[in-house]
Amino acid sequence: MIRNIRLVNWRAYQELDLALTRPVTFFVAPNGVGKTSLVEAVRWGMFGTPEDRDRGRAVRGGHESATVELDLTLPGSVDVRVTRTLKRNGAATFEACVDGNAVDEGRYRTILRDAWGADPRLLDSLVFESVAAGRTTGFPIRDHLADVFGIEPLLNAASQLKARRSDLAKKIKSLRDDLSGSDEAIAAAVRRVDGLDTELQLVTAERRATDDAVNELEPAAALAASWDRYREDAMAYSSRIQSLVAEMAGMLEVGDKDPRIALTRGEREASTALEEGIRAKAAAEVQAASSASATDLLHSAGDRCPTCLRPLADDERDAALAAHGDVGSHAHTEIEQHDRQTAAARERLSAISRFGQALNEYRAPSEPERPDPGPEASIALAEVRLQASELAERHGALNSQREAALLKLEELRRTAEDQSALEAAAREDLVVEVTQKTLNEVADRYLAERIEPLVHEIGRRWKLVFGSEGLKFGSDGQLSFSRGDFDLALGDLSGGERATALLVTRLLLAGSVTRASTIWFDEPLEHLDPRRRAAVARTMVLAAQAGAVGQILVTTYEEGLARRLAATAPDIVELTYARTDPR
Structure with a gap:
């Protein structure tokens, strides 16, 4: 409780x-x-x-x-x-x-x-x-009552017989499904296996010959593939060089010459132009400085020439100042011009350097050492490989057919031996069926007798509540x-x-x-x-x-x-x- x-x-x-x-x-x-x-x-x-x-x-x-x-x-x-x-x-x-x-x-x-x-x-x-x-x-x-009333061994025995009948049913079905184990069927199966063995030997010999042919053709096909790769690489190299030359055309005259020669000449010319511009700019800067210095002296000298110290009239001083001013202005103009020229030279040198680096990164492909055997080598190898693949598939199919034929032959021989077992299994199944049915009937009858008072009492109590019969309780x-x-x-x-x-x-x-x-x-x-x-x-x-x-x-x-x-x-x-x- x-x-x-x-x-x-x-x-x-x-x-x-x-x-x-x-x-x-x-x-x-x-x-x-x-x-x-x-x-x-x-x-x-x-x-x-x-x-x-x-x-x-x-x-x-x-x-x-x-x-x-x-x-x-x-x-x-x-x-x-x-x-x-x-x-x-x-x-x-x-x-x-x-x-x-x-x-x-x-x-x-x-x-x-x-x-x-x-x-x-x-x-x-x-x-x-x-x-x-x-x-x-x-x-x-049901199992509880069987245990209480001591008939559980009967039910266990019936259950074991039921399992045995299930096994026998599978065995009998298997034996009945294949009653083909006759001498004629076995002889035909043997002939089938022998024929497949002979065909397998022929296909095996063909596969060996084909494999040898593949081994012979592979070096030539590999060389042909190397030539194909060389031609592809050469075309790619030429295309890259042409593209680079097209970029250089706006800055250098390449023509039909080697672009490296044009780069060398262009680099030399640009370097020379840069050096000349730097020298010319330095000379102009000296001239501009001298003009500025002379102008300053004239302004500070008073009424005498700062060079010869002779008396200097006003119109002479003004003329000298004007002359020195023209020289300084011309010098500054030249300095600006030389700055632009040196900048252009440096830019050109930089571009030429970039072109040179790009050109150095490209490597011309090398030709294979041996002559090109031509596309026929690859075609011949592909044909032989296809033949080898077909023979391999045929060999596999024949192997599968031979294994199936061997299994069929073994099954025929086994079923020929099991024909007598069919009758024995059928007789055993009949005996087991009768025994199982008898045990279940005895157990059910015993349970029904033992449970009858419960069945009666359940029905009686139902009737007391509903006033009618009808409720049933089974031994299960x-x-x-x-x-x-x-x-x-x-x-x-x-x-x-x-x-x-x-x-x-x-x-x-x-x-x-x-x-x-x-x-x-x-x-x-x-x-x-x-x-x-x-x-x-x-x-x-x-x-x-x-x-x-x-x-x-x-x-x-x-x-x-x-x-x-x-x-x-x-x-x-x-x-x-x-x-x-x-x-």
Whole structure:
């Protein structure tokens, strides 16, 4: 039984600490408050199901992890505390203590199975109605009943025989599909292999000769390719030289001469012009300085000539100043002219230098040492290589055909040997089929006899609620419903009929074929009309009072009905309001 539930940061629950003290507990809350979240938390804490990759979404917003902690008391007064933590990324951890001793999850499941007398998969479907999702309406009870009633060896033997029949069916089909292993077919296959061997030898000899021809032709073709590259490089070199000469044409006279000769001559002429301009400019600068000096002396000499110191008339001084002014002006004009000439010479020298550097970067290609064999060498090599490629493809195709022919020959020889095995396999299959069918019939009959009281009781309880028969429970754990001449799946019924059928079945199976002391119903009353709702609720209370199930937990928004039941059986029924913290 579940004694205490503690949730931390699970969906809408920031923190919940709930003690369970009555055999029947109604968790009452309006829709959307978190009743189903509570059921999911307890189911995951107890069984770790379902294994959902998106389970991390159950962590409350704004937090990185959630915790579910359950205190259980199992038959035999075994106290268990199980704790699971869940990260937002879906990672989970497990801890469990049994009577104060830590155990791993495998040991915990073994203890739970032994205490409640059933595999956790069956317990999950009975305690939490996990199989009721969608249209699934079965309970994994067949293997459980086989184990309880001691007929599991029969089912295991039938299963092994079924696997053997599957193997025999494949073998028989293979043998029947190919009954062609006659002497004539084998002889034809041998001739086919021999013919392919002969053809392969001829093609192999042709390939050797072709490979030799390729080796002989490759040097000449390589030389022809070298000549082709030389001609391409020579054309590219000539094109670059012509382009450079075209650029030089505006500055140098190249004509048909070697551009290097024109560059040398142009460089010499430009250097000479530069030197002459520099000398002429220096002479003009001296003349300008002398004129300026003479003018200054005339201005400062007064009435005597600064050179001969004779008396100097005003008209003579003015004439001398004018003459010196003309000389200075002419000298400055020459200086400017020589500046322009030297600048042009320097620019020309710079351009000639650039042309020379560009010309030096170009290297004329060298002719191959041996004569050009011509394009015929490359053409001949290409033809021989094409022939070699065709022969290689033919050789590969023949190899594949030979391998297929060898496999066919081996298969024919094997099938010839296996003809007798066909009859033996068919006889064995017949014996296995009869044996398997007999074992299954015995197991089914034994299970049907053992489960008949359960079938009768489930039908009786259904009739008490709905006043009619029709609900069936098979030995395979499947629920169905008979209506007239038709058998309907439980998923085809109304919500109220389906909820009632599952509730009745779970109560009866939990108390009769297992020792499960806890069963949880999530909103079982909401799909029923008022009369049947009350009848189903009383059925759950009566089941707890009779001790069929030690603890029944119910989520519902039917507060009025839950209050009336709690008032009529206060020692049995407890009413709890499911409250959550606002996010």
